[in-house]
Amino acid sequence: MSALGNKLKALRKSKKLTQKEVxxxxxxxxxxxxxxxxxxxxxxxxxxxxxxxxxxxxxxYLLGHLTTEEDNNFFSQKDILLIQLEDIEKLSNEIEERQQVLKREIIHFKKMF
Structure with missing residues (x-):
């Protein structure tokens, strides 16, 4: 992901918008x-x-030309945290989906015996 891409994603997430809406x-x-x-x-x-x-x-800001290194570090860390949060949400959803699949398989297995 590019620096611009990271910023766009973080900004979109901060406004709670979808890619389609933007x-x-x-x-x-x-x-x-x-x-x-x-x-x-x-x-x-x-x-x-x-x-x-x-x-x-x-x-x-979008192009990465902030006035100080401190500004760049702050926004970079914020962007990283927002992306990590999104990754955690995706993993949580995957776990929930896998749990549902396992529940169905267990029910199916129990019916066999």
Missing amino acids: GLKMGITQVNYGRWETGRNEPNIAKIILLANFYNVSTD
Whole structure:
């Protein structure tokens, strides 16, 4: 994931929005917005300006040109924590899904005997 992608993802998460919702605001599809977050594609300058206005941040922030190293460290740590939180939520959902599958398999197994 690119630095810009990390920032876009963290900003979107902080506003509790989906990629689809942000994509609609930007006039693009969820798939294209997702590619920005993963670093697979990058927005053009017009879209970067729209994103900065939408998220109420500077284009410098989005592009990683903050004024101090302390600012960069703070936002990098925040971005990392938000991404880690999302990963934990995904794992929690996977565990719940696996528990449901196991419950069904146990019920099925008990019916066999």
